[in-house]
Amino acid sequence: MNAPDRYERFVVPEGTKKVSFEKDTKIMNAASFTIEREDHTIGNILRMQLHRDPNVLFAGYKLPHPLQYKIIVRIHTASQSSPTQAYTQAINDLDKELENLKQAFEDEKTRFERMKQGY
Amino acid sequence: MERPAAGASYQRFPRVRIRELRDEYAKFELRDTDASMANALRRVMIAEVPTVAIDLVEIESNSSVLTDEFIAHRLGLIPLTSSAAMSAMRFSRDCDACDGDGSCEYCSIEFHLAARATDSGQTLEVTAMDLRSTDPKVCPVDQADAAGDSRGILIVKLRCGQELRLRAIARKGIGKDHAKWSPAATVTFMYEPDICINEELMETLTLEEKQSWVESSPTKVFDIDPVTQQVTVVDPEAYTYDDEVIKKAEAMGKPGLVEINAKEDSFVFTVETTGAITAYELIMNAITVLRQKLDAIRLQDDDGDLGELDAHLVGG
Ligand SMILES: [Zn+2]
Numbered sequence: 001m002n003a004p005d006r007y008e009r010f011v012v013p014e015g016t017k018k019v020s021f022e023k024d025t026k027i028m029n030a031a032s033f034t035i036e037r038e039d040h041t042i043g044n045i046l047r048m049q050l051h052r053d054p055n056v057l058f059a060g061y062k063l064p065h066p067l068q069y070k071i072i073v074r075i076h077t078a079s080q081s082s083p084t085q086a087y088t089q090a091i092n093d094l095d096k097e098l099e100n101l102k103q104a105f106e107d108e109k110t111r112f113e114r115m116k117q118g119y
Numbered sequence: 120m121e122r123p124a125a126g127a128s129y130q131r132f133p134r135v136r137i138r139e140l141r142d143e144y145a146k147f148e149l150r151d152t153d154a155s156m157a158n159a160l161r162r163v164m165i166a167e168v169p170t171v172a173i174d175l176v177e178i179e180s181n182s183s184v185l186t187d188e189f190i191a192h193r194l195g196l197i198p199l200t201s202s203a204a205m206s207a208m209r210f211s212r213d214c215d216a217c218d219g220d221g222s223c224e225y226c227s228i229e230f231h232l233a234a235r236a237t238d239s240g241q242t243l244e245v246t247a248m249d250l251r252s253t254d255p256k257v258c259p260v261d262q263a264d265a266a267g268d269s270r271g272i273l274i275v276k277l278r279c280g281q282e283l284r285l286r287a288i289a290r291k292g293i294g295k296d297h298a299k300w301s302p303a304a305t306v307t308f309m310y311e312p313d314i315c316i317n318e319e320l321m322e323t324l325t326l327e328e329k330q331s332w333v334e335s336s337p338t339k340v341f342d343i344d345p346v347t348q349q350v351t352v353v354d355p356e357a358y359t360y361d362d363e364v365i366k367k368a369e370a371m372g373k374p375g376l377v378e379i380n381a382k383e384d385s386f387v388f389t390v391e392t393t394g395a396i397t398a399y400e401l402i403m404n405a406i407t408v409l410r411q412k413l414d415a416i417r418l419q420d421d422d423g424d425l426g427e428l429d430a431h432l433v434g435g
Pocket residue numbers: 211214215216217218219221222223224225226227
């Protein structure tokens with residue numbers, strides 16, 4: 001009767017921001033990003049991509065509770081960069097990697113089908 | 120420590136090699152990326168690539184032995200051909216052509232089923248093939264076997280005199296909402312193993328010792344060359360990371376006989392679909408969905424004090 005709709009798990013409610021961030025009050029170049037309606041899928045690739053950036057001193061994510069449909073990504077960078085810059089760069093790099101992967105798959109499918117036909 | 124200027128790219132360029140590709144099955148190698156990417160793709164394939172499934176059932180008449188909700192549940196689990204789900208169709212909840220009540224062509228497909236058993240001699244099998252779709256693009260997946268014998272998925276059996284009549288609405292959805300929308304039967308990946316035999320140490324073994332060592336592996340990873348009597352790796356991927364051969368080597372007093380490491384940037388994927396979409400479509404759609412997800416979490420220009428925040432943070 002009063003069960004929440006199933007889609008509440010992945011649809012951002014109206015009036016809520018998908019991403020919000022809060023800078024650390026004590027540490028320079030540190031901030032926490034709260035991403036609504038995301039889970040380990042995004043959290044883990046984002047964290048691992050941030051680790052590839054030498055300007056990132058710390059990057060981690062947590063899923064605070066399985067019934068709170070959000071993740072919190074914390075980033076601490078060196079002075080050459082900033083959390084928002086590192087965050088945006090990580091997303092850009094992941095997006096380009098996937099664009100590349102898509103192309104690689106298309107090419108590989110063509111090659112595979114040619115090979116099967118015996119060209 | 121010397122640090123590069125911000126704004127440099129740390130992008131990877133993954134490589135792919137397809138080993139097997141059929142309509143509902145794919146096996147491929149993914150290299151030059153990490154486990155987080157492999158796992159994200161796996162998770163998206165299972166839970167976030169959209170398909171079409173029956174979501175609303177109006178029973179007109181049901182005198183079968185199964186209850187209305189039991190039948191409705193079974194109908195929901197029938198895979199429907201869903202190539203249209205990825206881009207052509209809308210989710211009912213954000214369809215503005217209707218109120219999401221399932222009466223519009225953009226977000227729903229209607230099905231009808233009418234069956235009545237009249238033969239007193241035998242029971243009537245009502246299958247997915249009795250579902251009449253109003254859209255030829257969306258219909259129950261053809262379950263024909265190799266012999267071309269197509270019987271469809273069994274929904275209910277009717278005895279003489281029993282009847283089932285209903286109207287069903289299929290909608291677009293994702294596996295995260297309900298597993299009936301998942302296009303994936305199985306999606307798995309394994310780390311490619313790097314198996315290195317210490318040949319020098321191996322040659323100190325007698326043929327019988329080699330034999331018993333090879334046989335200690337529960338899966339057939341190693342074999343002995345009948346001519347040279349050398350131990351060879353015949354199928355590295357048969358290795359299940361069970362450590363049995365390593366324990367056996369230690370028990371034989373030959374630690375270090377073999378070294379097995381998981382390559383951290385190489386994966387072997389197995390993808391099987393329900394037939395709703397092809398395995399290739401599933402992979403491609405998963406990449407698209409993951410990119411859409413990444414796009415959705417970008418910081419917006421109107422994120423208030425973004426510039427101010429950067430100015431403040433960079434200052435230190
Ligand atoms: Zn609609």
